[in-house]
Amino acid sequence: MKAIRIHDYGDADQLRYEDAPVPEVAPDEVLIKIHAAGVNPADWKSRQGLMRQVRPLKFPAILGGDAAGTVERVGAVVSRFKSGDAVVARVNGAYAEFAAIKTDFVGRAPRSIPLSQVAGIPIAAGTAWTVLFETADLTKAKTILIQGGAGGVGTFAIQLARLAGLRVIATTSARNRELVESLGADQVIDYTKEDVAQKARDIDLVLDTVGGEVLKSSFASVRRGGQLFSIVAPPDEALAKDLGVDARFVRSNITGIKLEEIGGLIDAGKVKIVIEREFPLADAKAAHKLVETGRARGKIILRVA
């Protein structure tokens, strides 16, 4: 099969479009014929070796965690899927024509959008879901501040938070104001011109998707007894204790069942996916250069088939 592989950690020039063996399928796995792969910041971070402590790569490695496609073949004990089913999945190695993955991480694809767009769902929407519905205590929250409203995670988080009945404040640069409003943000703060900590104070729940100084300054926005969750880095524990804030780093927990829930919301017209750009698989370098800018709006997609 054709795949984008890397043979060592490094910059985007490491990404090589080449032949690779089709993965073996274990009894509890399905082999997915990939139609499209989503591109995530984790992909360039892995490529550069920034995640080698948590998730070391074995070379040659195929990157990519988000896949949409059809089931090509099922393992011996799999009954939930059959060949030809359109699926969405959290995989290891989506930048390829095929990927094998346990059925736990596979869901039926939503039908109302093309598979190329479905590929943008798993990590971004799954992470927003993990934070909002599996980490946060929404009984204690009326208002959420989403730092990074225009990104992959942010665009889903705004919509899911609105569905959960929260008042949504989102930060973005001016060019993305309308986009973020169209997704349902009640208030938009242009972080390039306005002081976010001044504009958003006493917030019940803060989701940080930016990290660094933005994570630090998020403490000024959250109320005592409030919640601050970062998907980028662990918040300062001592400061959290001092301020009486439940502050945590959250890692996504994405299952096929969750992906089907999210797909259901998409089919019901309650959630939409924002696509920045689609590239052919062979242009993964360009896609990585774009995601690495940290300025993409919504999702970047690699079209495989």
Ligand SMILES: NC(=O)c1ccc[n+]([C@@H]2O[C@H](COP(=O)([O-])OP(=O)(O)OC[C@H]3O[C@@H](n4cnc5c(N)ncnc54)[C@H](OP(=O)(O)O)[C@@H]3O)[C@@H](O)[C@H]2O)c1
């Ligand atoms: N813990 C986990 O399991 C997990 C899961 C998924 C993602 N992540 C991490 O979460 C982060 C976000 O992921 P993503 O996929 O959403 O990234 P992304 O799509 O690349 O985010 C890009 C967006 O960030 C916005 N942005 C950049 N700087 C900003 C700032 N200072 N304030 C507000 N917005 C800003 C940009 O909007 P403007 O152009 O308007 O600035 C752009 O739209 C990444 O670091 C990723 O690795 C972690």
